[in-house]
Amino acid sequence: MTKVKQQRMDSGLIPASATAEASSPVAALSSGHLRAALIGNPNTGKTTLFNALSGLRQRVGNYPGVTVETKKGQMCCSGQTFELIDLPGTYSLSPRSPDEMVAVDVILGRQQGEARPDVVISIVDASNLERNLYLTTQALELGVPVVVALNMIDVAAAQGIRIDAERLSRQLGVPVVAIQANKKKGLEALREAICRAASGEQSVSTPRLQSTGTCQRPAHRPPLFPEAFERAVQQLHQELGTDVPEYLVRRLVLDVGGWTEQRLVDQLGEGVRRKVQEVRERLAQAGCPVPAIEARVRYGWIREVTAGCIQRPAQRAVTWTDRIDRVLTHKVWGTLIFLVLMFLVFQAIFTWARPVMKGISDAKDALADLLRGPLPPGPLTSLLLDGVLEGVGAVVIFLPQILILFAFIAVLEDCGYMARAAFLMDKLMARCGLSGKSFIPLLSSIACAVPGILATRVIENRRDRLATILVAPLMSCSARLPVYILLIGAFLTGPGFAWWLPGLVMFALYAIGLVLAPLMALLLKRTLLRGETPVFVLEMPLYKIPSLRLVLRRMFDSGWAFLRRAGTLILASMIVVWALLYFPRGGGPEQLPYDVRLAAMQKELDDLKEQEQAGGINPSVLEDKEHQIHALMAEWKRQSYLGRMGKAIEPAVRPLGWDWKIGMAALASFPAREVVIGTLGIIYSAGKQDSDEIREAVNVADTPLARRLKEARWDDDPTRPVFTIPTALSLMVFFALCCQCASTLAVIRRETHSWRWPLFTFTYMTMLAYIGALTVYQIGRFLAG
Amino acid sequence: MNLDILLPLELLRPGEWADVAEVTGEASWVGRLAELGLRSGSRLRLLQAGWPCLLQVGGCRLSLRSEQGTQILVRPVAC
Incomplete structure (x- = not known):
């Protein structure tokens, strides 16, 4: 083994940094591992083989500047431990983008921090051998021993294709091992072949390198x-x-x-x-x-x-895949089945996730109540309860939707259906400069942009993927729903309004996203993300039964990736907004800080409630106390830093028909749109409002917040109500178009590995939202006279 | 049918077999199609016409949407 490496170093093909690591026996011993890289075309069972060889211990890694992920695991074989690297599936080692360069760089030992692999395992699909060997021929030129894993021999046999692996090995000049990765057959022989090849015992020639460098x-x-x-x-x-x-x-x-x-x-x-x-x-x-x-x-x-x-049989056998495809890729039936399937996925994200999300939210509230009792009021308690706990809750609340969507995506992808879906939707998506693969991510974004953006990983084309990511937040997600429900319920229902108006407005708000997202994608593809339109080619893999393990793995990976990388950012932004709303907390020589006074009043209220139950006091005393608490809460938040910022931006939001309180609520809802409900509740002295209460209220107009909003008057003109129909519409349009969602921005940052794109998304969407709200308010005011 | 004529792929009828005579267009995409097995000399069958169309090439099915400037010329074969 050392000899092989020595020769490589002499050849001068490896940059100095990599050479030092690879050639030093000490480094090799200290890491103690040989390294094997796994390459193969998509849909050849590469991931299945990787899982079968490496067991449960896997790490997902990213290299800087690329969007693809590589997985690493460990494989043991005759006393030696191998580090196994699963490289992204590819048809060739002819890199056309940084993403495709990863595989080449890893195998050449040019990837920063990675030693050169000692052996390359090239997995090929036996039922489509010639095309799969194309990649293998390129791997053979890389100067690393190659082992060919001939997978899916059972599928090939079912089509009447028989392959003589031994003869192929002789003629190809490298070991060829027939395997069935999904049934774990032939893996022992494969391990042995890998071991032998890595230790230089390959029976066939690897290129001999001379010290001249040629x-x-x-x-x-x-x-x-x-x-x-x-x-x-x-x-x-x-x-x-x-x-x-x-x-x-x-x-x-x-x-x-x-x-x-x-x-x-x-x-x-x-x-x-x-x-x-x-x-x-x-x-x-x-x-x-x-x-x-x-x-x-x-x-x-x-x-x-x-x-x-x-x-091969003279006549290609008609396979199950052919029969199924006659229906599933059919223009009418296939499309119909796809739409029904999408409806089910969509419905599942909405409905199955709801109880779990409510459970998480309730558990968070219960925990907060439990802790609020024994802890003294003060900045630390508030940071813990209103900052950290709320923040963690805001992160975890997305998990049910992400896990459900990814379970569906994993099943659809693993069984081979995803490619058919992309085929069916391609024509439609091509009109806005995207391809069929963008359809599912965009559709899932109607439930929530976060899983939607994560789902763009199926799009290989970098520009298409970026365009899809950037427009996904325009789709009207479920977090906008409480805002719509509240404002429509408060201002557009009741006597004097047509019964169909709420439905129409709701439809229009959803339509804004559905229409603008494709238009924006088209605009981006024509400007920022311009480039030659790639020929859209997509392989339709054979259908197979999805592997439960792969599906669970995929769910777990996506959930974990979200928690770890996006979660921290969401938490951080929640804490920033908490601090802006908490400080200054008032108080001085004569008066206690707001939160201490509030805590005391809350305790008084609780005592009064107990007395009321005992039948001792008049309910109006109770109401008075509640009003006092709400008023004090509002006073505190109005003088907070965020409240002051709200006042500072009032000139900017005035043309939208907003007063500074709405402006402040919009600022406070930066981490998550639904926060606007809670903030409006506090600032309009209606107490803390939960977006779920609004969503579940039988008559929204009767909730305390809706009543307060109707009563709100301008500070400088107490006769004029703040919330007119144009103002309500303007606020709704703003929230339909803005990107007030730290989670989305954090996920964009994570998926694009750059701050540039989340910043861009936030800027363009906020501009769009401002222009939209301005237009709606000004036209509305003009029409209202 | 005269089997010696060259046709653009789009003019093939569903179910017909053909040999690819020439793939023209931007070099990198001609290369990509070749990696997928679609290159001059390979035999294909049009499964579904349209944009994108569905092809059987060797052991696999490909969905293909070609843009302007990329053209696949085929020679129909009786099969």
């Missing part, structure tokens, strides 16, 4: 590119310097406009582009046109090495 091709080295091509690569390699691995020089020549080209031009200057163009022109003249040459050579070689290894 590669002498052994007779076996696959696949054979024409002599002219190899010469051109060698020459270019020398010109560029030997610290660029040879594989990347080949990619530079072969991938027109690929990521290798972009990266090397960035590193070495524009001269590279000119040089490569010259090389390509020369090659074209020599009968090796780029990029056609690559497919020709590789498939030609694949045909040679598979000769005599594959037995």
Whole structure:
């Protein structure tokens, strides 16, 4: 093993940092692990194999600047421990984006902090062997021993395809092990082959490297590119310097406009582009046109090495997948089934999650009540109860929806249906510059943008994925519902209003998102995310029964990722807003701070309640006390920093028909839209309001908050009510369009690995919301005369 | 039917078999299609016409939506 590494170091193909780690026996011993990387086309059972080999202990990791995730696990085999890296599924090692570069960089040992793998496991689908071997031929050029895992032999056998693995191994020049990853068959043989290959006992040749830094091709080295091509690569390699691995020089020549080209031009200057163009022109003249040459050579070689290894029936058997697809991809029936399925998913996110969410919310309140008794009133108690506990509650409350959505996505994806759904919706989504894969994330965003954004991971195209992420928060999520219900209930129902008006307004508010999101996506694709529209190709995998383990794993991973990475940010923003509402807490030589006075009054109220139950006092005393508490609460919040900020921005929100109190409530609802209900409740002295109370109220107009809102008057003109119909509409439109949701922003930050996109989303949506609210209010006022 | 003619893929009828004669368009996408097995010389069957269309290529099914500037020319075969 050391010998192999020594040779590699000598070849100079590895950058110094990686070389030091890889070649030092001490480093190898201290980490104690050999490393194996797993590559394969999508839908070849790669994840299943990874799970089968590595067991339960897995870590999900991200590399900086890319959106794909790699998983790591450990595999034991004849006393040795391997670190197993699951690289993102790919059809080739011809990187066209940073995401696709990850696999190449990891295998070449160029990924920061990662030693070069000792062996590459290339998993191939036996029922579609030739195409799958394309990736393997590229892996063979990377200078790391390769083991081919021939998966799904049972599926192939069912189609009458038989493969002679032994002969294939001889002709291919690397170990080939037939396996059935889902049934855990053949894994022992695979482990042994991996072990042997990693320790250099490979029976077949790996490229022999010479100390000059150039590669002498052994007779076996696959696949054979024409002599002219190899010469051109060698020459270019020398010109560029030997610290660029040879594989990347080949990619530079072969991938027109690929990521290798972009990266090397960035590193070495524009001269590279000119040089490569010259090389390509020369090659074209020599009968090796780029990029056609690559497919020709590789498939030609694949045909040679598979000769005599594959037995196929003369007539391709009609498979179950064919039969099912006749219905599921049918323009009418397929679409109908898809819509019904989506309705069920959607309904499940709404209804199944509701009781759990309510349970979480109740548990949080119960815990707060339990703690509020023994703890003395003061900043620390408030931080713990109103800041941290509320914040944790606000994070955990999303979990049921995320888990349910991901259970569905995992099942649909694992059984092979997701690709059909994308196929059916593609035409529609293409109109707004996206592809069919964006449909499910956008639809799920109607329930909640957070799981919706997480679901965009199925979109490989970077620009499409980003566009989908950026417009997903425009879909009207369930957190907007309480705001709509409250304002519609308070101002647009009752005598004098048509019975159909509330429904119509609600529909219009949802339609705003449904119409604007695709338009915005189109705009983004034409401006910021402009780029050539990729040819949309999507493989329809064979149908199979989803694996429960994979589904559970996927749910667990997505839930955990959300809690750990987005949760902290949500919590932080909740605490900031808490502090802005809490301080200054008043008090001085003569008077106690607000919270202490409130706590005392609350205790008095509780005592009064007990007396009332005993029948000792007049209920009006009780009401008076409640009013006093609400008034004091309102006074405290009005003079808080956030209250002052509300007053400061009043000139800006006045054109929307808002007074400073609404402005302040909008500011306070930055962490989560539904907070606006609670803040409006406090600021309008109606006591603390829960958005669930509004949602569940039989007659919203009768809730204390709705009554208070109707009574509200402008500070400078006590005869004029604040909440007119235009103001209510303006507030609703604002909340329909704004991105007052720290969770969404935190998830965007997590998924794009950059602050730029959450900032962009917040800015554009707030601008859109402001313009929308302004337009609605001004037109409304004009019409109302 | 004259089997020697070249047709754009869109003109193939559902259920018909054809050999790919030429894939033209931006180099990187010609490359990507080749990785998926769709390249000159490969045999395909049009399962569903339209935009996107559904193809059987080798052992797999592909859904394909080609944009302007990308063209797949095929030669229908009796099969």
